[in-house]
Amino acid sequence: MFSNYLSSIEGISVFPVVSLLIFFLVFILMVIWIFRIDKSYVKQMENLPFDMEDENRKL
């Protein structure tokens, strides 16, 4: 069937493995980022849509 067409490409089987690795790396990096965020910073960010700069933006 169609599935055989690409089997002739050298090293094609590495593609899915590379994809998986890239995804995991990105995901883990992201989780690390998120756990390192400061709480007061989160508060500032989530209030950006509101005009409450005096209370929240500690400039």
Added chain:
Amino acid sequence: MMQIETFKYDNKIVKYFTIATVLWSVVGMLVGLTIAIQLYAPALNFGIPYLTYGRLRPLHTNAVIFAFVGNGIFMGVYYSLQRLLKARMFSDFLSNLHFWSWQLIIVCAAITLPLGITTSKEYAELEWPIDILITLVWVVFAINLFGTIVKRREKHLYVAIWFYIATIVTVAVLHIVNSIELPVTFFKSYSAYAGVQDALVQWWYGHNAVAFFLTTPYLGLMYYFLPKAANRPIYSYRLSIIHFWALIFLYIWAGPHHLLYSALPDWAQSLGTVFSIMLIAPSWGGMINGLLTLRGAWDKLREDVVLKFMVVAITAYGMSTFEGPMLSLKNVNALAHFTDWIIAHVHIGALGWNGFLTFGILYWLVPRLWNTTLYSKKQANFHFWIGFLGIVFYASSMYWSALVQTLMWKQFTPAGLLQYPNFLETVLQIIPMYVIRSIGGLLYFIGVLVMVYNLIKTAKQGKFVADEEAQAPPMVIAPIKYKKGLGHRWIESRPLQFTLLAAVAILIGGIVEMIPTFLVKTNIPTIASVKPYTPLELQGRDLYIREGCVGCHSQLIRPFRSEVERYGEYSKAGEYVYDHPFLWGSKRTGPDLMREGKKYPNVWHYYHMNDPRLMSPGSIMPPFAWLSENVLDISTTAKKISVLRKLGVPYPDGFENIANNELRKQADTIALDLTNAGVVVDPDKEIIAIIAYLQRLGTDIKAKKQ
């Protein structure tokens, strides 16, 4: 004490885009309603080519996606971006240029698509001059957006802006890669890719157009307008980071799920499926983030119609993004593909997610722009309920129709024969569902009309504020000290690095998916008996494209017993190598045509094209009588042959000079055959070319067998 700067937000451009959003929503949905009714009343095209289903369907999809949702995006972006960045848009001139050229593109689409000027690639139908215009306008939008970011007064970019940036970058990449085509004339081009390759590029585009035009910008709008409407911050800012990065990273990989059981290699299909399943996580993360924003404040829903619309929109987003991955499972896809299930799926997204979120934003925004309150809450509530009911009617009838038809397609008798060998039988069975669908569409449309009235009344009772004054201190250059490490905030205050990272995230998936796309061409076993189209067939094929036949007829027989039994030998990748563009289709409102060639005599096709119901009583195909009247334009033949040769179709050198002689010879043969069967037609008519093309379909393989 820091100096406070006074400046003005540009509300005029927001007003323009608001009006355009409302106007095009009416147009797009009216066309949609028309073609929904045409499906059970084909006479509704009044015998006019420009009003025929095949030509109006792309008009409907383009109008809803690029005109309604497109203007909705710009409306929301131009409003929220200025406020989130505490700055007026970078350039009023660019804002206006953006607005007017985008409307020009829409008008061009509304003119060219009914005229049959189309590339036939779904959601990318517009021909090459318009493609170039789209690219230019997108650049204008990008300069304006990034320019505003540069002169911002707020250091940190809110999550909504990340989504806008990802949208700009990705749509640019998608549009350019999928639109690579070689012009024949000002109104006609051939896709640079052929067959399987073209299909892969197209559905990589098609999938991600849904992702980065209908989803990410609207998520950005959700992250801004939902907290504004609910007057409370988003449930979790941390979750929004995960939502953003996981979503843009994963989305781009999932395209191959549109091509399950096709000529795509198995591992790529599986990759598409796996990433589609993983997509549930960030999508639902986003949905939960939206819904939980209302935690402890659900009682507001009783009063606030804006929130009602938004909550249903976000729920529809959740349903759609759960259904999508389910549809990408091969066993589910085997049932759902080519049926109305897909129509139901996209309309949950379009009517529920995009439509309702836009309406919610409009009801929130218009009173603010005109500095007043909503004219009638009652009417808005009526709009909500009738729209909601419309969606329910629409979706349930389409799911039912899909289940009935797909099971009929696959039903065998105990003796091992197809229970419903006549495709038409399965169509007649679902006509009542088509009627109910159009009623659902009508209800939804009535709701929109009520909204238009309500919004106009609102605007009239208020006073528009073109330049809204605001105050903010200039941006601080010195870094703000926080207790903990660098974290995500480093990237959030650096738009350039942020954009690069987002581009990398989408490109990885794109590239890994595209490499096989470009390799596959050289790896398709050529089938010796598959030859390029003759000049007449080529012209016929372009008529097939012009009439939008691909909107209802697939040319892809999947390797299932039920399909091979019904249509013939399943499709091979090598059969499509000369197809610029590919014409696999995505919906079988009529039967597959892959092996249509030589199934019926020429005269059958002649009568069938003129009046389908003459040959197939009850058929819902519109008549194409003008094909027998129009004279085929053969002035383009030589140029078409030359262009296709440049793209790799092996026409011998100098063939373009004799192509029209060959064309006339073949046309004479068909005309003679028709005359012998009792029909006198001039050989120079369009019908002859389209018959030649239909009779060629799939016969290269049949010929080999003999």
